[in-house]
Amino acid sequence: MSKLKIEALTLIFGKEKEEALSLLKQGKSKAEILKKTGCTVAVKNANFEIEQGEFFVIMGLSGSGKSSLLRCLNRLIEPTSGKVILNQVDITSLQDQQLQQVRRKEMAMVFQKFGLLPHRSVLENVAFGLELQGVAEQERLEKAQSVINLVGLHGYEQQHTASLSGGMQQRVGLARALANDPEILLMDEAFSALDPLIRTQMQDELIDLQQKMHKTIVFITHDLDEAIRLGDRIAIMKDGEVIQIGTPEDILTSPATAYVSSFVEKVDRKSIVTAASLMFEKPTVAIYKKDGVEGSLRKMRSSGLTSLPAVSADKHFLGFVYLKDILELKAQGHKTIEKAILRDLPVAYPESTVEQMLPFIAENGRAVPVVDKDSNKLLGIVAQTSLLIETTGACWQNVNGNMMDNLQKEIV
Numbered sequence: 001m002s003k004l005k006i007e008a009l010t011l012i013f014g015k016e017k018e019e020a021l022s023l024l025k026q027g028k029s030k031a032e033i034l035k036k037t038g039c040t041v042a043v044k045n046a047n048f049e050i051e052q053g054e055f056f057v058i059m060g061l062s063g064s065g066k067s068s069l070l071r072c073l074n075r076l077i078e079p080t081s082g083k084v085i086l087n088q089v090d091i092t093s094l095q096d097q098q099l100q101q102v103r104r105k106e107m108a109m110v111f112q113k114f115g116l117l118p119h120r121s122v123l124e125n126v127a128f129g130l131e132l133q134g135v136a137e138q139e140r141l142e143k144a145q146s147v148i149n150l151v152g153l154h155g156y157e158q159q160h161t162a163s164l165s166g167g168m169q170q171r172v173g174l175a176r177a178l179a180n181d182p183e184i185l186l187m188d189e190a191f192s193a194l195d196p197l198i199r200t201q202m203q204d205e206l207i208d209l210q211q212k213m214h215k216t217i218v219f220i221t222h223d224l225d226e227a228i229r230l231g232d233r234i235a236i237m238k239d240g241e242v243i244q245i246g247t248p249e250d251i252l253t254s255p256a257t258a259y260v261s262s263f264v265e266k267v268d269r270k271s272i273v274t275a276a277s278l279m280f281e282k283p284t285v286a287i288y289k290k291d292g293v294e295g296s297l298r299k300m301r302s303s304g305l306t307s308l309p310a311v312s313a314d315k316h317f318l319g320f321v322y323l324k325d326i327l328e329l330k331a332q333g334h335k336t337i338e339k340a341i342l343r344d345l346p347v348a349y350p351e352s353t354v355e356q357m358l359p360f361i362a363e364n365g366r367a368v369p370v371v372d373k374d375s376n377k378l379l380g381i382v383a384q385t386s387l388l389i390e391t392t393g394a395c396w397q398n399v400n401g402n403m404m405d406n407l408q409k410e411i412v
């Protein structure tokens, strides 16, 4: 069951919203609508669901509509059309008072510009939201103290926020949002103003916090590296449209458009792309002992590969077999392949990353066997070419994609 469901959400800025909306429905572009009506389509027909406890990142360049979309989620901006369904309730239909409740209890927002009260102490800032809600002093100070500890601000309680560094101020902003114990955290470019080192540290801490607290987080960034580090899933926006939603690996390995490809080309994929997305899932190219020397030669001839994995009758990975060794056995008049199986080779698992598979790059170009961790059954093989291409950062879509297709055709 989804925590948050966004249905056909559109946001238009400007006076002629109705006309703009109807032009949008006719398929007119953002630029055409701006020209005809003077209205800006900030969000165009967004549809997606966010799961309870998910870290959901919305990524896009400046002006792509991220902040507008985020602000529609708690109705800081009223959507022009569409629904935002939180825990099965459409919050676009709520009256002011109920909406206040949702904002206070269920969603909290953390901004890039920290929005703190500069001349109040850290403790007072963190307790501020609770104070607005009329929570008694003792209780609010206790709650504030516990989140202060959680975000690593212990010892800074009495300092004025104006005297703190950017990173520390952002922690105060985060603590203030957490003080209400909201179900959902909305974070708008929360770390963008921070120095790179502090930013990475804050990202790590947020991941830790998320794991401890199981909050649902909607996080906006214009930085794909940050999106990939943080997101369980990433939504990529362009010109008000969500053009792709997927896990970081989905987005890196199957970019939906040329636009997304152009982004992902620059990303270091080694720690993200896994064996699961690189492997041929057809261990039909594997050799069984019963194939013997002649059967092995036939499989090698038809696959065009000079080394193939050998498996037992129930598909457990045994080792690799090389063409030259099989030819030698044939020359010696052997019928069985037992002596040619090169055993005790390292194996990869579906979740092994390219980085983890780098030591497998062998001079002789042997493919990497991918096995099930529990059963040791062969699931597929990753070609050395795939590993090399991922490692050298060549354009996966253009080079590897076609090459893999061709190889796959040859093998099947």
Ligand SMILES: Nc1ncnc2c1ncn2[C@@H]1O[C@H](COP(=O)(O)OP(=O)(O)OP(=O)(O)O)[C@@H](O)[C@H]1O
Pocket: 013, 014, 040, 041, 042, 060, 061, 062, 063, 064, 065, 066, 067, 068, 069, 222
């Ligand atoms: N209050 C407003 N009035 C009119 N147009 C607006 C308003 N706020 C945003 N826009 C326009 O809506 C579009 C989306 O802007 P938005 O700020 O949501 O994008 P963004 O991806 O968050 O960008 P940034 O990272 O720069 O904040 C842009 O074309 C922007 O100019």
